[in-house]
Amino acid sequence: MEFLVDARGKACPLPVIETRNALREHGAPVVTLVDNDIARQNVEKMARQMGLNAATQQEEGNWRITLTAAAEQGFDPDSQEVADLMENIPPCTVPVQGPTVVVLSADVMGTGDDTLGRALMKGFVYALTQLDEAPDTVLLYNGGAKLSVEGAETVADLQTLAEAGAEILTCGTCLNHYGLTEKLAVGSVTNMYVIAETLAKAGKVIRP
Amino acid sequence: MGQPLQFCRGGGCTAKLGPAALSRVLEKLPRPTDPNLLIGAQSSDDAAVYRLTDDLAIVQTLDFFPPMLDDPYLFGQVAAANALSDIYAMGGEVKTALNIVCFPEEMDLNILGEILRGGSEKVLEAGGSLAGGHSIADQEVKYGLSVTGVVHPQRILANNTGKVGDHLILTKPLGVGLLCTAARLGQADPQAFGGAVKSMTTLNKYAAQVAAKYRVHAATDVTGFGLLGHLHEMMRTDLSARIFAHALPVLDTALECADEFYLTAAGQRNRNFAATRAVLHGLTFAQEELLFDPQTSGGLLLAVEEADAGPLLDQLRTLGLPCGDIGTILPRLDAEIIVEP
Numbered sequence: 104m105e106f107l108v109d110a111r112g113k114a115c116p117l118p119v120i121e122t123r124n125a126l127r128e129h130g131a132p133v134v135t136l137v138d139n140d141i142a143r144q145n146v147e148k149m150a151r152q153m154g155l156n157a158a159t160q161q162e163e164g165n166w167r168i169t170l171t172a173a174a175e176q177g178f179d180p181d182s183q184e185v186a187d188l189m190e191n192i193p194p195c196t197v198p199v200q201g202p203t204v205v206v207l208s209a210d211v212m213g214t215g216d217d218t219l220g221r222a223l224m225k226g227f228v229y230a231l232t233q234l235d236e237a238p239d240t241v242l243l244y245n246g247g248a249k250l251s252v253e254g255a256e257t258v259a260d261l262q263t264l265a266e267a268g269a270e271i272l273t274c275g276t277c278l279n280h281y282g283l284t285e286k287l288a289v290g291s292v293t294n295m296y297v298i299a300e301t302l303a304k305a306g307k308v309i310r311p
Numbered sequence: 312m313g314q315p316l317q318f319c320r321g322g323g324c325t326a327k328l329g330p331a332a333l334s335r336v337l338e339k340l341p342r343p344t345d346p347n348l349l350i351g352a353q354s355s356d357d358a359a360v361y362r363l364t365d366d367l368a369i370v371q372t373l374d375f376f377p378p379m380l381d382d383p384y385l386f387g388q389v390a391a392a393n394a395l396s397d398i399y400a401m402g403g404e405v406k407t408a409l410n411i412v413c414f415p416e417e418m419d420l421n422i423l424g425e426i427l428r429g430g431s432e433k434v435l436e437a438g439g440s441l442a443g444g445h446s447i448a449d450q451e452v453k454y455g456l457s458v459t460g461v462v463h464p465q466r467i468l469a470n471n472t473g474k475v476g477d478h479l480i481l482t483k484p485l486g487v488g489l490l491c492t493a494a495r496l497g498q499a500d501p502q503a504f505g506g507a508v509k510s511m512t513t514l515n516k517y518a519a520q521v522a523a524k525y526r527v528h529a530a531t532d533v534t535g536f537g538l539l540g541h542l543h544e545m546m547r548t549d550l551s552a553r554i555f556a557h558a559l560p561v562l563d564t565a566l567e568c569a570d571e572f573y574l575t576a577a578g579q580r581n582r583n584f585a586a587t588r589a590v591l592h593g594l595t596f597a598q599e600e601l602l603f604d605p606q607t608s609g610g611l612l613l614a615v616e617e618a619d620a621g622p623l624l625d626q627l628r629t630l631g632l633p634c635g636d637i638g639t640i641l642p643r644l645d646a647e648i649i650v651e652p
Contacts, residue, residue: 115576116496145576152572218476225476226642233645
């Protein structure tokens, strides 16, 4: 038998707290009646957070929210849902062959104002972490070598890219030139041969 | 002293109308055309600024709300600190204030006396003069101030003038709404609630004095629309904000209050408003609720030149409230606001 919480005429947090208390005392299922949409949203939000199912019916300006224990969701390969999904798979497109390589050859993005350029470069490296697919390789040379060393604000985002599977390669000659050899903070050191090979085999090269 | 104040349905800034509903109504009003009105309702800023001369502008604001505390003296302090805050968020200094009072005829007038005492002390602390007021009989207690301040027209801190690369600094802890909601039901930890009261009664004057020494490009104060709602007001179509949830200053037990579901209607309205503007990556439920939690007398949110962020924060810490460097302003990305753990 479900327990009824009549929270009509009550303002948040009371509908939520009374439902919470009913669930703790009696367990699911619990039915809660509320008379405003925000209270409905708050009760449903709590249900999601508790891992419960919430089924809501609107009736005469009130909402009736039925909270039940979530059923085990099994996967049924013969279900209509799966059939519909299979039906709607988009046609295959031929992807670009070869890996995606990002080249960062300066610690600024674009020319004009270098203060702006540095802020833009930070934004660009961060934006790379937000892409659906991480690049395969990030090459850093000349001024770009300053982006992968201790103290650079881009290190955390390059680390995120590395964790997403990107290879972070910084030019050793360049680190040496700037006196940063001991300061590399993410990825590994590389040489001109690897840089040339990586670019030669790339399907796509991205330069900000 | 008489009986304690009755909590209303939603006290403090949780009593604000939702931002979505409000902007629909305000859009229909005719727009002012006076060129001396430097900041009006159009930019969703904290206060109106009107230029009198080339080196003097007045800053005007008003704020009032029902009690979120049952101690009338403290409620008076909080309501006044909250109203005065808008002057500081514009970079101004307080000059005069007028009381706004709604009070039930049958209630003990000593309670009103305590509210006004708390409010007047804060006006005095702000360096302003309490110059009068207006009161009406009403079913529920409501109190606040109309405040007038001054600012040099060249030193106005608008809320949408941040720059790419700026750090975002929040000068007070979040979680006031969650703790006040738990307190309404007698479930707040007394010590933690004391921390919330201390934060709410602290004038933003001191944080503003620190900020004035550094390159601050934009400022607002965080109140009823919650952190993300007010951060949205700081963004433009060419800017995004990246926020780190771990860096947010938080009142003790506020996250626990969220996990116990002491949720406000205003918090949910704030969540709905932010839904299309903010992307939240891998936050806990409690962290999410904190981002939307309506604040009463919340802190200043400052967009600060990167090199100044560290020294400014160090000096803010000496004021004694939890504060933090919570994120940065980026060139516009896909989402307006991105929050990471």
